[in-house]
Amino acid sequence: MTYVQEATSAIGTLVPPGRPGLLRGALIHVGISALCGEGLARTLPRRHSVAWAAGAGLVLGVINVGVIGRRFPAIRALPLAPQLADHVAFGVVFAAIVDR
Helix, strand or coil: CCHHHHHHHHHHHHCCCCCCCHHHHHHHHHHHHHHHHHHHHHHCCCCCHHHHHHHHHHHHHHHHHHHHHHHCHHHHCCCHHHHHHHHHHHHHHHHHHHCC
16 A cells, blocks of 8 residues: 555554545545635734645644544554645645636
């Protein structure tokens, strides 16, 4: 299984019955991404939004992965750096698209 599949499947452990699952993980990931995107849309400043979003993505990653996710063994087993990089990339891409 690739890293993306493993990470997505691990997100499935966040909801009952707490087992990894690719489809369940994908649905939960979409929901979390929508909530985070809404938060970014409401709080990012207009000036330098991409730079601010990179920092916000890192903070979201620390909270999502480093604080909340560490309580779940399937998420804790994943390497931290790629997860944080994914959150930073999410923030940057989100701001670059919304800023247009």
